[in-house]
Amino acid sequence: MKPLLTILTPGYAHQGNGDTYVASPTCSLLQYNDKNYIIDPACNPELLLSALTKHSLATNDIHAIFLTHYHLDHLLNIRLFPHTPLYDGSMKWDSDNETPYTDYWLTPEFKVLHTPGHASEQYSLLVDTENYGLVCIAQDVFWWEDGKQRSDTVSDLLDLVDPFAANTTELRASRQLVLESGATWIIPGHGTIFKNPYNG
Numbered sequence: 001m002k003p004l005l006t007i008l009t010p011g012y013a014h015q016g017n018g019d020t021y022v023a024s025p026t027c028s029l030l031q032y033n034d035k036n037y038i039i040d041p042a043c044n045p046e047l048l049l050s051a052l053t054k055h056s057l058a059t060n061d062i063h064a065i066f067l068t069h070y071h072l073d074h075l076l077n078i079r080l081f082p083h084t085p086l087y088d089g090s091m092k093w094d095s096d097n098e099t100p101y102t103d104y105w106l107t108p109e110f111k112v113l114h115t116p117g118h119a120s121e122q123y124s125l126l127v128d129t130e131n132y133g134l135v136c137i138a139q140d141v142f143w144w145e146d147g148k149q150r151s152d153t154v155s156d157l158l159d160l161v162d163p164f165a166a167n168t169t170e171l172r173a174s175r176q177l178v179l180e181s182g183a184t185w186i187i188p189g190h191g192t193i194f195k196n197p198y199n200g
């Protein structure tokens with residue numbers, strides 16, 4: 001059986017009271033060969049813990065965590081997993097032990113794409129899943145404020161304005177890479193999973 005994908009908590013982003021902003025990214029669960037992996041644990045502990053409970057999982061059942069980039073909204077919840085190995089797109093972190101890796105994360109089924117631009121160090125995962133087909137988890141390569149998602153055309157997606165982008169030229173190239181990855185579905189950082197228009 002191929003990896004099983006579950007969107008544990010969909011990403012959101014909106015204005016809060018006064019000058020506050022309320023945002024947490026998509027947190028995805030990949031289950032493969034009896035192991036459970038989290039992609040970006042996000043920053044709302046109550047939401048994540050209740051989503052895990054709903055899927056009969058405890059924090060101890062998570063075998064590894066992948067961080068797409070170092071924006072705190074994507075990673076604050078690592079506090080819930082003090083003993084779980086952490087990976088960014090090129091390094092494993094286990095206490096003060098750093099082990100570099102390339103091409104894929106843990107298994108050839110989890111292919112790593114280097115997708116900088118929104119942040120300077122940023123990675124996406126391309127996974128052929130049992131339940132969605134080929135999916136690209138492209139956290140913040142694409143993202144929207146709530147209710148503003150426009151995913152109907154390739155040009156809309158390439159030209160999407162990201163006020164937090166570190167490098168818009170790199171970001172556009174990364175978007176092109178994700179769109180051309182062959183993925184049927186794309187998971188954005190904030191907003192709901194959408195069908196890749198590049199595939200027709």
Ligand SMILES: [Zn+2]
Nearest residue numbers: 069071118140
């Ligand atoms: Zn971000």
